[in-house]
Amino acid sequence: MKTMNxxxxxxxxxxxxxxxxxxxxxxxxFLASQATAQPIDVRGGNPTLNITAGVAGGQPTPRVxxxxxxxxxxxxxxxxxxxxxxxxxxxxxxxxxxxxxxRGVAAPQVTLVDGMLDVDFITNIPSAGTWTSTTPTLxxxxxxxxxxGNSAEEGNDVHTVTYTIQVQ
Amino acid sequence: xxxxxxxxxxxxxxxxxxxxxLILCLFCFVGRATAQxxxxxxxxxxxxxxxxxxxxxxxxxISLSITGAGxxxxxxxxxxxxxxxxxxxxxxxxxxxxxxxxxxxxxxFTLKVLAFNPTVGTAMPEVTVSTTATDxxxxxxxxxxxxxxxxxxxxxxxxxIGNDSHTISFTATAQ
Numbered sequence: 001m002k003t004m005n006x007x008x009x010x011x012x013x014x015x016x017x018x019x020x021x022x023x024x025x026x027x028x029x030f031l032a033s034q035a036t037a038q039p040i041d042v043r044g045g046n047p048t049l050n051i052t053a054g055v056a057g058g059q060p061t062p063r064v065x066x067x068x069x070x071x072x073x074x075x076x077x078x079x080x081x082x083x084x085x086x087x088x089x090x091x092x093x094x095x096x097x098x099x100x101x102x103r104g105v106a107a108p109q110v111t112l113v114d115g116m117l118d119v120d121f122i123t124n125i126p127s128a129g130t131w132t133s134t135t136p137t138l139x140x141x142x143x144x145x146x147x148x149g150n151s152a153e154e155g156n157d158v159h160t161v162t163y164t165i166q167v168q
Numbered sequence: 169x170x171x172x173x174x175x176x177x178x179x180x181x182x183x184x185x186x187x188x189x190l191i192l193c194l195f196c197f198v199g200r201a202t203a204q205x206x207x208x209x210x211x212x213x214x215x216x217x218x219x220x221x222x223x224x225x226x227x228x229x230i231s232l233s234i235t236g237a238g239x240x241x242x243x244x245x246x247x248x249x250x251x252x253x254x255x256x257x258x259x260x261x262x263x264x265x266x267x268x269x270x271x272x273x274x275x276x277f278t279l280k281v282l283a284f285n286p287t288v289g290t291a292m293p294e295v296t297v298s299t300t301a302t303d304x305x306x307x308x309x310x311x312x313x314x315x316x317x318x319x320x321x322x323x324x325x326x327x328x329i330g331n332d333s334h335t336i337s338f339t340a341t342a343q
């Protein structure tokens with residue numbers, strides 16, 4: 001095995017240090033790019049809407065839930081929020097609408113259907129101004145017909161509702 | 169020899185720096201390519217529907233009076249018909265039917281009822297009401313509907329005069 005002289009050893013050490021620095025810098029830059037604040041946040045947990053009454057000659061009484069909200073932050077470009085759901089074996093009807101929207105324009109009530117594509121939920125969210133974030137309410141409405149049956153026979157509908165903020 | 173090794177090391181370093189630069193560019197490119205989406209979040213929303221059964225009559229009380237106005241001489245039986253009320257129901261359970269019964273154990277006169285023109289289900293033949301629940305309308309499972317209630321009061325001249333006060337109950341039950 002050939003031994004290096006002190007000058008070569010020093011140069012090697014320097015190169016190793018440079019490589020290490022370069023690697024650390026790359027990793028740090030990547031982490032920094034990923035470490036930006038969450039641009040959208042669904043708050044209030046996982047709500048359950050129970051339909052427990054019905055009208056003879058009519059239909060079961062819809063149930064409304066406004067216990068959850070969605071917080072979103074100002075982005076660099078004009079943006080929008082879309083919504084979609086997955087609910088395998090869906091039996092009943094669920095709609096959602098944003099209320100109390102002060103930044104952007106709330107779309108009309110969206111009917112959530114298993115496997116749906118992203119549908120506009122809040123549009124024209126401004127990129128300018130002094131605001132940083134806003135938190136409108138999510139108004140869910142569950143409804144069913146007598147013909148659609150009940151949870152004991154059909155099972156509950158469990159929706160995974162996803163909100164996405166993106167460039168408009 | 170030493171110079172060659174140093175040059176090789178320099179080239180390796182350049183390659184490594186280039187590699188890292190490429191990685192960074194790739195991250196930036198991927199970042200740009202997905203910049204259309206800033207982020208997303210989700211939660212779970214559960215919808216439950218209880219087993220529901222609602223049955224309702226459109227009016228609280230009706231009165232059938234046999235006054236003898238239409239009585240035919242020589243004929244013992246007199247009848248009166250009322251079809252001013254409706255039955256409404258809604259049920260989200262499978263295989264349901266509606267039965268009818270009265271609370272009056274020993275009526276003086278006869279009272280019959282028929283589900284007339286139901287929007288859903290199959291009407292049974294005219295039922296003489298008794299304290300035993302009797303099928304009135306079948307095959308209504310998971311539906312919302314209405315039918316007219318056609319009551320027929322029957323009295324015989326030989327039964328004399330009097331009043332029968334019935335509380336009629338309609339019940340949706342398993343078929």
